[in-house]
Amino acid sequence: MGFPILKNDRLIRALLRQPTDTTPVWIMRQAGRYLPEYREVRKQAGSFLDLCKNRELACEVTLQPLRRFALDGAILFSDILTIPDAMGLGLYFVEGEGPRFERPLRSEADIRRLGVPDPSDSLRYVTDAISLIRRELDGKVPLIGFSGSPWTLSTYMVEGGSSKEYRHIKGMMYRNPAALHQLLQKLAQSVTAYLNAQIEAGAQAVMIFDTWGGVLTPQTYRSFSLDYMSRIVAGLKREHDGQTIPVTLFTKGGAQWLEAMADSGCNALGLDWTIDIDEARGRVGDRVALQGNLDPCVLYADPDAIRTMAQDIITRFGNHPGHIFNLGHGIHQTVDPDHLGVLVDAVHEAGYEIRQ
Amino acid sequence: MGFPILKNDRLIRALLRQPTDTTPVWIMRQAGRYLPEYREVRKQAGSFLDLCKNRELACEVTLQPLRRFALDGAILFSDILTIPDAMGLGLYFVEGEGPRFERPLRSEADIRRLGVPDPSDSLRYVTDAISLIRRELDGKVPLIGFSGSPWTLSTYMVEGGSSKEYRHIKGMMYRNPAALHQLLQKLAQSVTAYLNAQIEAGAQAVMIFDTWGGVLTPQTYRSFSLDYMSRIVAGLKREHDGQTIPVTLFTKGGAQWLEAMADSGCNALGLDWTIDIDEARGRVGDRVALQGNLDPCVLYADPDAIRTMAQDIITRFGNHPGHIFNLGHGIHQTVDPDHLGVLVDAVHEAGYEIRQ
Numbered sequence: 001m002g003f004p005i006l007k008n009d010r011l012i013r014a015l016l017r018q019p020t021d022t023t024p025v026w027i028m029r030q031a032g033r034y035l036p037e038y039r040e041v042r043k044q045a046g047s048f049l050d051l052c053k054n055r056e057l058a059c060e061v062t063l064q065p066l067r068r069f070a071l072d073g074a075i076l077f078s079d080i081l082t083i084p085d086a087m088g089l090g091l092y093f094v095e096g097e098g099p100r101f102e103r104p105l106r107s108e109a110d111i112r113r114l115g116v117p118d119p120s121d122s123l124r125y126v127t128d129a130i131s132l133i134r135r136e137l138d139g140k141v142p143l144i145g146f147s148g149s150p151w152t153l154s155t156y157m158v159e160g161g162s163s164k165e166y167r168h169i170k171g172m173m174y175r176n177p178a179a180l181h182q183l184l185q186k187l188a189q190s191v192t193a194y195l196n197a198q199i200e201a202g203a204q205a206v207m208i209f210d211t212w213g214g215v216l217t218p219q220t221y222r223s224f225s226l227d228y229m230s231r232i233v234a235g236l237k238r239e240h241d242g243q244t245i246p247v248t249l250f251t252k253g254g255a256q257w258l259e260a261m262a263d264s265g266c267n268a269l270g271l272d273w274t275i276d277i278d279e280a281r282g283r284v285g286d287r288v289a290l291q292g293n294l295d296p297c298v299l300y301a302d303p304d305a306i307r308t309m310a311q312d313i314i315t316r317f318g319n320h321p322g323h324i325f326n327l328g329h330g331i332h333q334t335v336d337p338d339h340l341g342v343l344v345d346a347v348h349e350a351g352y353e354i355r356q
Numbered sequence: 357m358g359f360p361i362l363k364n365d366r367l368i369r370a371l372l373r374q375p376t377d378t379t380p381v382w383i384m385r386q387a388g389r390y391l392p393e394y395r396e397v398r399k400q401a402g403s404f405l406d407l408c409k410n411r412e413l414a415c416e417v418t419l420q421p422l423r424r425f426a427l428d429g430a431i432l433f434s435d436i437l438t439i440p441d442a443m444g445l446g447l448y449f450v451e452g453e454g455p456r457f458e459r460p461l462r463s464e465a466d467i468r469r470l471g472v473p474d475p476s477d478s479l480r481y482v483t484d485a486i487s488l489i490r491r492e493l494d495g496k497v498p499l500i501g502f503s504g505s506p507w508t509l510s511t512y513m514v515e516g517g518s519s520k521e522y523r524h525i526k527g528m529m530y531r532n533p534a535a536l537h538q539l540l541q542k543l544a545q546s547v548t549a550y551l552n553a554q555i556e557a558g559a560q561a562v563m564i565f566d567t568w569g570g571v572l573t574p575q576t577y578r579s580f581s582l583d584y585m586s587r588i589v590a591g592l593k594r595e596h597d598g599q600t601i602p603v604t605l606f607t608k609g610g611a612q613w614l615e616a617m618a619d620s621g622c623n624a625l626g627l628d629w630t631i632d633i634d635e636a637r638g639r640v641g642d643r644v645a646l647q648g649n650l651d652p653c654v655l656y657a658d659p660d661a662i663r664t665m666a667q668d669i670i671t672r673f674g675n676h677p678g679h680i681f682n683l684g685h686g687i688h689q690t691v692d693p694d695h696l697g698v699l700v701d702a703v704h705e706a707g708y709e710i711r712q
Contacts, residue, residue: 165688170653174661217629217651273573295573297526332521
C-alpha cells in the first residue's frame with residue numbers, strides 16, 4: 001500500500017492482548033466539538049454531513065486531537081449513519097437534536113426495496129478520507145475505522161431519528177420479526193462490505209458501535225443485535241497488508257451480556273461505566289481485550305480527581321495485557337480540553353507504573 | 357382508620373412473598389394517556405400538575421384502569437417530582453418534553469437554602485387524594501403510594517429537567533461530592549416523611565422509583581443512590597393499622613446491582629426488561645419479591661404474541677411465591693388499551709396454571 005510504517009503500535013498490540021510498555025488510550029469522539037479548532041473547521045465546512053463528506057476537512061479534524069494530546073490512536077471522523085444515507089434514506093441533522101431521516105422505513109415494502117450499497121461508489125468519500133488520513137498520519141499512531149451495528153442503524157432508520165421509547169422498531173420486532181430480520185440481514189451485508197472497504201483503504205483496526213443494543217431484552221439482544229454483529233465479524237478481512245486487523249464490539253448498556261459478546265469472534269469489547277473493569281475482566285477472562293471505561297462526566301472534575309479515577313481503572317484492570325483506556329461513551333462537548341490532556345497523561349503514567 | 361376491608365390481597369401477599377392463587381399484576385402508569393377516559397379528565401383539569409393537585413380528579417383517574425382491567429393494585433396518580441415542587445423549585449411541564457424547574461439548583465448555596473417540606477402542609481394534596489382513593493376503592497385492591505428516589509429527584513433538580521448527559525449533576529458529584537451528599541440527605545429525609553405520611557393517609561404499599569440510578573457507576577450508585585434509598589427504607593413505618601406495608605425499590609437500568617439492592621431492607625425489587633427474571637431470582641434468592649419485567653413495547657404486538665411473552669416470564673419465575681407481574685417501565689401512551697386487557701388476563705391465566 002505504500003503507507004508509512006507504524007511507529008506507535010501500543011493500541012494494536014493491546015487490542016490483540018500483546019504486552020505493551022504502558023496502557024494505550026484514545027477517546028471516543030476525540031475529534032469533536034469540545035475542541036475550538038474543530039468548531040472552526042466545522043464552521044468552514046457548513047453542516048456536519050458536509051464535513052464528513054469533505055475528505056480534506058475530515059482528515060484535518062481527525063488529526064487535530066493528536067496535535068494536542070499523546071493519544072495512541074486516531075479514529076476516522078465520520079458518522080455512524082453513513083450506510084443508511086448511502087441506502088437513500090436522506091440523512092440530515094437538526095442542530096441540538098441529532099440525526100433524522102427524510103424517508104424512514106415503516107413497512108415491509110420499504111425494507112424490500114432497500115439495496116446493499118457498494119462502498120466503492122456511494123461511500124467512496126469515506127474510503128478516500130481513510131487513505132488520506134493514513135498518509136497524513138505518517139505512521140504516528142494507527143487509524144481506527146468504524147460502523148454502526150445493524151441493530152443501531154435500524155433503530156434510526158425505522159424511528160426516523162433518535163428515540164426514547166423505540167416504539168416503531170420494537171413494534172416491528174414484536175409484530176413482524178421476519179421483516180426486521182430482513183432489514184438486519186441487509187445491514188449486516190452492508191456493514192461487512194463497508195468495513196472491509198475501510199480496511200482495504202487503510203483502517204488498521206475497526207470498531208462496531210452498538211449504541212442502542214442496551215435497550216433490548218437478553219433474548220432479543222442476542223437475536224436482533226449480537227447475532228448480526230457476529231456475522232459481520234466472521235466476514236471481515238482480519239489480515240491486511242501483512243498486519244492483523246483487530247475488531248472491537250461496543251454495546252452501550254450491554255455490560256450484562258459480555259460473555260456472549262466475547263464469543264462473537266471479536267478481539268476486544270468496549271465497556272461503558274456501569275460495570276467495574278475488574279468484574280468485566282473476571283467474566284470474560286483472557287478471551288478478549290477490554291476498552292474503557294471511565295464515565296465521560298469525570299472530565300468535569302478537578303485534575304486531581306481525574307488522575308485518581310483514571311488510576312483506579314488501571315489498578316482494577318491490573319498488570320495484564322489487553323487494556324485500552326477510553327471513556328465509556330463519547331467525550332461531551334462542554335469538557336475543557338485541558339482536562340483531557342490531564343487524563344491522557346495520567347493514563348500513561350499509571351500504565352507505566354503498574355507494569356513496574 | 358375506618359377504611360373498607362381489603363378483598364383482593366394478592367399484591368400485598370406477593371410483595372411479602374406469601375403464596376397467592378395466581379400472579380398479581382399492576383402496570384406502571386396504568387392511569388395515563390393511553391386511556392381515552394384519562395385524556396378526557398386531563399382536558400377538564402388543565403395542566404398535568406393541576407390534575408395531580410385536584411383530589412377528586414386524581415382519584416377519578418386512579419380508579420379508571422380498574423374499571424377496565426382485572427388489575428390487582430391501584431397506584432396513586434401523582435408525579436415523582438412533588439417533593440422538589442414543595443421545596444419551592446417551581447415545577448412545570450412542557451408538553452412533549454417532560455418536567456422542568458424554574459429554579460434549578462446549581463450551587464452549594466442553593467442547596468443550603470433548601471428546607472425539608474412538611475408533608476402535612478405543602479404536600480397535603482397528595483395525602484388527601486390517598487385517603488379519598490382508599491375510600492372510593494372500597495377495599496377492591498390495595499393502593500400503592502410512591503416517591504422518586506433522592507438521586508433521581510436530584511438529577512431533575514440540578515439539571516433543571518430531563519437530561520441525556522447529566523453533566524450538571526455528575527459534574528457536582530465528581531467536583532463537589534459533599535454538596536451533593538447534603539442535597540441527597542435532605543431529600544432522603546423528605547422522602548421518608550412523605551412516604552410515612554402517605555402510609556398514614558392510607559397507602560398500603562410504597563414504591564421508590566429510581567429512574568436514573570442506572571446512569572451511575574457501580575460505586576457512585578451505591579454511595580449516591582442506593583445508600584439513601586436504604587436510609588429511607590430504614591425510616592419507614594412498616595406496620596400501620598394492623599397491616600404490614602411492603603416497600604419496593606426500582607432502579608431502571610439497575611439489573612447489575614440487584615444483590616446490593618436486595619440488602620437494602622426492602623421487600624421487593626422492580627426489574628426492567630434487560631434481565632431474565634429467572635436469572636434475577638437466582639441472584640437474589642428468597643430475600644425479596646420481584647416485580648416485572650415485560651418490555652412495554654410488547655404491548656404493540658398481536659394478542660397471541662403478548663400472551664406468549666407474558667407466559668414466558670411467569671414460566672421463568674416458576675412456581676414460587678413473590679412475583680408481581682408488571683412492565684419494566686411505564687406503559688407507553690400509544691398502546692391500544694385492549695392489548696393491556698389481553699395481558700392482564702394472560703397473566704392471571706398463566707399464574708393459575710403454573711400453580712397447578
